[in-house]
Every structure is written in C-alpha cells, then in structure tokens.
Amino acid sequence: MLILVGDVMKEIDKRLLRIEQEAERRRIERLRHEPFFEVVPWSIMRDQVTVKYYPEGSYQSPQKFDNLPFCEVVEWALKACENNYVSFSMMSCQEWLFLHSQDESDTLYNAEQRQRFKEMWLSDYPELELLLTDEGWKRIGKIIGRLPQHGQVVPKKESVT
DSSP, X not given: XXXXXXXXXXXXXXXXXXXXXXXXXXXXXXXXXXXXXXXXXXXXXXXXXXXXXXXXXXXXXXXXXXXXXXXXXXXXXXXXXXTSEEEEOOTTOHHHHHHHHSOTTOTTSOHHHHHHHHHHHHHHOGGGHHXXXXXXXXXXXXXXXXXXXXXXXXXXXXXXX
C-alpha cells in the first residue's frame, strides 16, 4: 500500500510540474503581446532622444517619435513605467559610444586605435570635447559610461490586491 501512495505522489508531482511549466510559458507569451516603450538616446548633449512605442508588443512595428528632449523623456518614462514596460537602450548614444571607445581598461582597442577614434569622434562631434574638459560633463560622462548598452528594463509595478 505504501508503494502505491509513493507512485501516486510522483505522478501528482509530475503533473504539477507540467502545469507550472505551461503557466510560465503562457506568461512569457502574454508578455510578448503587451505594449512597451523603448527609449533610445541619440545624443544627450544635443538633447535628442528617440522613443519607440510598440502597441502590440514585439509583434508589430513601432511608432517612432524623434528628437525629443532628454529631460522630458526621463520624466515621462518614470510615469510610464507604472503601467508599461520601458526599455532604455544606449546602442546609438554618441556620448556612450565615444566613452567606450576611449576606455583604457578595455583591451579591445590599443592606444593608437583609441587616439584615431578620438580624433574621428571629435572632428564629427566637437561638443564631445566637453566630456574631456568640463568638470560637470566629466561627472555626467562617468554616469553615462556605466550604463549598459541595452536591456536595462524598468518593470511595471505589480498591483497588490
């Protein structure tokens, strides 16, 4: 009789595990259909940010809003994350790319390459010189340099019932 109870418990555990896996799969699928926002700064110094809104989740092409002021986008994102997912992506931010091309702790580029990149960046975007000379911009540059390239998501707050 004890063996039968053990076999029944194993079967119940297997079924519970399958139910939990199916619930997790459905939760992930539902998240793909939820609307979300992606904030992509192009240049913080020039105050140009792009916001992409995906109304049907990742299954639909986004609505795009270009050249928005950075401070307004940050304030808006803090409000929007209460009801939606907001993703920040630094992959096209000129200041972020410049700082990472000049990072001496990174072994990806040697000193000669870093110097060429610096000359190229400064000829194309002269305002980047402020990141190297002005104390206020140096502090901002340290913050920008620590940001991840992408995937930093501010999750929407869970409702407590």
